[in-house]
Amino acid sequence: MDPNNLSRILRQVKSFPGMPTTAAKLLPLLREPDSSSARIEDLIKYDPGLTANLLKLTNSAYFGLPSRISSVRQAILLLGRKRLLQLVTTMCMSGLMKKSVPGYDLPQGGLWRHSVAVAVAADRLVQSLKITQADEVFTAALLHDIGKMVLGDYVQGDLKGIQEMVAKGISFDVAEYVVLGTNHADIGARILKSWSMPEELVHAVAWHHDPDQCKENCRLSDLVHVANIAVRSIGSGMTGNDSSPEASSRVLARLGLDPSGIAALAEQTVQEMAKLADLLNG
Numbered sequence: 001m002d003p004n005n006l007s008r009i010l011r012q013v014k015s016f017p018g019m020p021t022t023a024a025k026l027l028p029l030l031r032e033p034d035s036s037s038a039r040i041e042d043l044i045k046y047d048p049g050l051t052a053n054l055l056k057l058t059n060s061a062y063f064g065l066p067s068r069i070s071s072v073r074q075a076i077l078l079l080g081r082k083r084l085l086q087l088v089t090t091m092c093m094s095g096l097m098k099k100s101v102p103g104y105d106l107p108q109g110g111l112w113r114h115s116v117a118v119a120v121a122a123d124r125l126v127q128s129l130k131i132t133q134a135d136e137v138f139t140a141a142l143l144h145d146i147g148k149m150v151l152g153d154y155v156q157g158d159l160k161g162i163q164e165m166v167a168k169g170i171s172f173d174v175a176e177y178v179v180l181g182t183n184h185a186d187i188g189a190r191i192l193k194s195w196s197m198p199e200e201l202v203h204a205v206a207w208h209h210d211p212d213q214c215k216e217n218c219r220l221s222d223l224v225h226v227a228n229i230a231v232r233s234i235g236s237g238m239t240g241n242d243s244s245p246e247a248s249s250r251v252l253a254r255l256g257l258d259p260s261g262i263a264a265l266a267e268q269t270v271q272e273m274a275k276l277a278d279l280l281n282g
């Protein structure tokens with residue numbers, strides 16, 4: 001491990017782009033149950049590109065709405081505040097996250113598709129387990145691998161050493177840590193911290209591969225961990241010859257899930273992703 005490398009990585013976290021402006025304004029509204037729909041509408045409607053994409057997606061097969069909608073106000077009414085905010089955040093992050101990422105076998109759009117799949121899976125999981133007060137799980141899942149955007153170049157630079165460890169059965173995220181002194185989960189958590197995201201979201205990103213390390217506010221971390229495993233089981237987000245990981249037994253027990261529940265979640269996610277093809281390929 002090269003300490004100069006590590007300080008270069010940490011400097012790069014500091015210069016990583018800020019959260020896209022509209023998302024930064026809208027996300028706090030998700031945490032304010034009393035925020036008015038008019039305020040949300042105001043933030044969206046003056047951004048023509050965002051409005052056009054929002055209407056296109058709201059009218060897509062994913063939501064299966066009975067009639068065509070043509071205004072931001074209708075979209076808020078039909079989807080509800082929470083769903084609409086999730087959707088808009090997703091669209092705001094797409095510009096940043098659609099870039100190709102070296103080091104992780106991620107072509108242009110690869111990180112984006114994987115991130116949306118994990119967000120969709122996490123959302124389904126919350127619904128099927130009837131978990132309340134987990135509105136932010138979608139955002140946490142969407143951003144869980146954002147650290148790869150900083151760490152990719154460094155992983156690429158030390159790929160041989162990392163791959164040798166992975167070939168011996170060590171998981172990719174642990175190999176990153178041994179070789180680079182940090183990993184994409186740690187870097188992602190630092191990015192979210194620099195964006196002033198709530199602690200529970202920071203934890204979810206920090207511990208998505210190692211949820212047993214999470215000591216407090218771990219509900220989002222548990223959910224993102226399981227959603228990521230389900231999505232990896234369908235071949236999305238695997239790097240090189242990294243093996244398909246198993247979910248933490250403690251997390252499964254906490255959530256009351258078994259491996260068949262993860263298989264069912266993976267299957268549902270494949271179906272939901274097919275309905276989102278327009279967003280993902282656009």
Ligand SMILES: [Fe+2]
Pocket residue numbers: 144145184185208209
């Ligand atoms: Fe990851």
Ligand SMILES: [Fe+2]
Pocket residue numbers: 114118144145228237
């Ligand atoms: Fe992932």
